[in-house]
Amino acid sequence: MEQANKPKSNPMKTNVHFLPFLILGISLLFSSCSSSTKILGSWKSPDSPPSGYSNIFIAALSDNVLARKTIEDNLQNLLNQKGVASVTSFNIIKPEFRAMETKKEEILTAIKDRENDAILTIAVIDQTNETRYVPGDIMYNPMGFAFYRGFWRYYSFYYPMIYSPGYYTQEKNYFLEINLYDAKSEDLVWSAQSQTTNPYDLEGSSEEFAKVVVGRLVKEGLIARQR
Template sequence: MKTSNKDLLHKLPYLLICIMPLFLWACVSSTRITGTWKSPEATNQQYNKIVVAALTDNIRARETVENDIQAQLQRRGVAATKSIDIFPPTASSKSGPDVNLLIDRLKDDGYDGIMTVALIDEQTETRYVPGTYSYAPVTRFGWYGRFRGYYTYWYPTLYDPGYYTEDKVYFLETNLYDESTENLVWSAQSQSYSPSSLRNASEKLAEITVGRMAQDGLIR
């Protein structure tokens, strides 16, 4: 059965009500890769034992990000280790572990790749959320002529005023280095728009990043 333009116009408000929440949810919270680069020298090599290092002095963020990436790598058969397990945070090492000690430790334990995650930029965006009307029908007549009728007719018509809100946009960079040469072999930049929580943003970042590494042939 064909649907006329008139029918579509009648259904348009209903369709918008169904679609708009999905559209707004996609705008409010999302994490995606915005660009990747792969070294021409890394055409055939796959990495099987990787240490994951989140470059932050925030212990909770470091552990969360490293946990999630480790889990995604292990699902693809990669032996992944968190840097926080090799070099736990201490009060005396504000700048992180000594890089030379880190490299020596990785060589001794047979790692072939080093994966880093760093927050490279943070921005704040202000957007306007428009107000909405809601209406509860009143099934009575002659409402205009008397106060009681007028009041009970208009009171159920409510207006929720609009407001301004701020969204956080985080820009992250994930790099994979070859342990033997210390050269950068792969890099990805990602953007996390107004994440609802560190947990959700970290899980999504790990999923899409490790998935792209597999797609680019760096891991199984």
């Protein structure tokens, strides 16, 4: 098992208890510019099944209906390509749903009735805006001796070329927590934190995020590969 750097928040919880939080999360991430997504760190339970999971319930925790549906659909598509069955929460939990303890058994029963053996949740846990200065470039390319004899000849040729001014750039960073729970025991079996920088559009950024997450699940042996 690969042991990566610890995620920014502590994932070491033993029970799912995520249902009261189904409306939190991804409202701004995939709607904001070149984007990049990477996994910052992950944790894997020693009790995770060696054969991995083959039927996953996907729940993006967001009150942004479009973002929720898009990220769930992209994760489902990639899991299906790997031969892993999956269902999205959007098909079960309606946008107007508000998580309450009284609804817990109803939702868990719906998940288990579909024979899901794992639950994958995604939630935004932090957002930062950073201003970064990119320094300019200085060019030096000496000419022949004769070129240096006259000041103006030298100055007028080099001045427009010698310096490319610096500039400021804005970077938006979104930090997401991705948790995988065992559907039967509701125990946390895997947790990771990802960082997405400058998401450019909903569909493109969501596809990239899904590739990174599913790729990591495969790498860590958490989903059953296609036979």
